[in-house]
Amino acid sequence: MDPRLLVRLEGALVGGGAAALYALQGRSPLFFVALILAPDLSMVGYRRGKRVGAATYNAAHTYLGPGLLAAVGVLAAADLAVGVALVWTAHIGADRLFGFGLKYADREFGDTHIQRL
Numbered sequence: 592m593d594p595r596l597l598v599r600l601e602g603a604l605v606g607g608g609a610a611a612l613y614a615l616q617g618r619s620p621l622f623f624v625a626l627i628l629a630p631d632l633s634m635v636g637y638r639r640g641k642r643v644g645a646a647t648y649n650a651a652h653t654y655l656g657p658g659l660l661a662a663v664g665v666l667a668a669a670d671l672a673v674g675v676a677l678v679w680t681a682h683i684g685a686d687r688l689f690g691f692g693l694k695y696a697d698r699e700f701g702d703t704h705i706q707r708l
Contacts, residue, residue, distance in 0.1 A: 599688050602683075603688045606687070607681075609684060623681075626679075631682075641697065653683070690705055
């Protein structure tokens with residue numbers, strides 16, 4: 592099977608799972624809609640060049656951030672942190688589903704790790 596298809600299917604599973612878990616917990620749909628595109632604000636880093644742009648974009652588009660936030664939220668019983676982590680995870684999963692991947696500092700914006708698979 593094509594690795595790019597696997598990454599897209601994985602994104603669908605993770606993103607859909609995060610959105611479903613968010614909904615099953617009875618969280619606010621308005622909060623979800625308000626935050627779903629928030630990680631894309633990281634693209635503003637591209638105003639400072641490719642290297643800064645890739646760094647800020649990648650920092651907001653790996654599962655490390657929402658994973659750590661979810662862990663802290665669970666350990667500290669911080670419900671808001673868990674909700675934000677689920678929305679953030681859903682965003683990243685949707686990006687992978689639609690073929691948007693992590694960026695390279697020395698390449699064009701559309702040249703991502705998914706295209707290199």
